[in-house]
Amino acid sequence: MRKENVVSIEERIPKLKQHRKKKANRRLIFLLSLFLLMILSVIYFQSPLSHVKTIKVKGNELVSSETILSESKLKPGMNIWGVNKNETAERLTKLPEIKSAKVKLSFPNSFVIEVNELGKKAYLLKDNKFLIILENGKVLNKGTESIPVDAPLLRGFQEDKTLKKMISELGELPKEVQHLISEINLVPKKTDQYHLTLFMNDGYEVSATIRTFSEKMEHYPSIVSQLDPSKKGVIDLEVGSYFRTYESEGQDEADDGDESEG
Structure with a gap:
């Protein structure tokens, strides 16, 4: 029994030596890799690549x-x-x-x-210069001296809450309707300090109010589609929705003049 145990241990000695050698080799490889990595890091941080x-x-x-x-x-x-x-x-x-x-x-x-x-929503005419107005109502101190064509031009506005409300309403409109608007003029009346007169790219004029601007103007394409394109005039969206041609307005003014003469 004793002899067999001695032989068994002797057989295991080469295997133990081989295991230790492999472990030592792995440790050496790890240390060399770590050292190489440190060298490469130093070279990298000193090189133009870093x-x-x-x-x-x-x-x-x-x-x-x-x-x-x-x-x-x-x-x-x-x-x-x-x-x-x-x-x-x-x-x-x-x-x-x-x-x-x-x-x-x-x-x-x-x-x-x-x-x-931020999106460009409109331009504000100020001191003969067209200043850019952003979607949040902020007016940039830069713009163009030529009449803009890529966004509506606002006239009669100041840099206040009314302007921000106008930009907010304008932003709620579909893009295709926004692109139809050439000018938005703030023309206060005794009955409505937010009264607007719009000039459209298709030749129509619109009378509206900031209070219901996006709600009413959203239907502008549908309203125009029912009109005779050869007759231009004013589309009134302040209270209801009706149209009067420029010819009829001119006739009304002439009639008023005749009555005054009489």
Whole structure:
């Protein structure tokens, strides 16, 4: 029995040695890999690959790429791991035109800034300049000196609650109806301080009020489809909904003149 035990242990010795050798080899490989990784990390952080190479801006129309880059604080050459993407995006949303922003790392060392701007809803005529009005009612201190054609022109408005209410009502209209509006004039009356006169791109004039603007103007295409396109005039949407041609208005004025002469 004793001899058999001795033989059994002797047979196991080579296996134990082999197991220890494999374990030592694995530990050596791990240490070498870790050392190599550290060397590569040092080389990487010292190489141009760890520094911002290019920065691209996407989605901007109202804000220049130069302004966005300046506000983002991102610059070519800075360490990419020193860039806080969330903080950078938050800085960009402080620009009045920006609704939201995302900053993405484009492998290996470039950044892409994607911005979502507030929509342009109208223009405000002020000091012979057409200023851009955003969907939240904010008036930008920039615009154009030529008459705009890509959004309605507002006349007679001030930068106050009435303007914001007007933009809110305008935003509730379907896009196809918004595109039909050329001008919106605020023409207060004794009976309605929110009275509007609209000039449409299809040649009609509309009398309305801010109070029920989106509710009534939503039906504008349906109303126009029932009219004779050869006869232009005023579509009154203040109380009900009726149409009077310019010819009939001219006739009414002539009749009033004849009566006064008599």
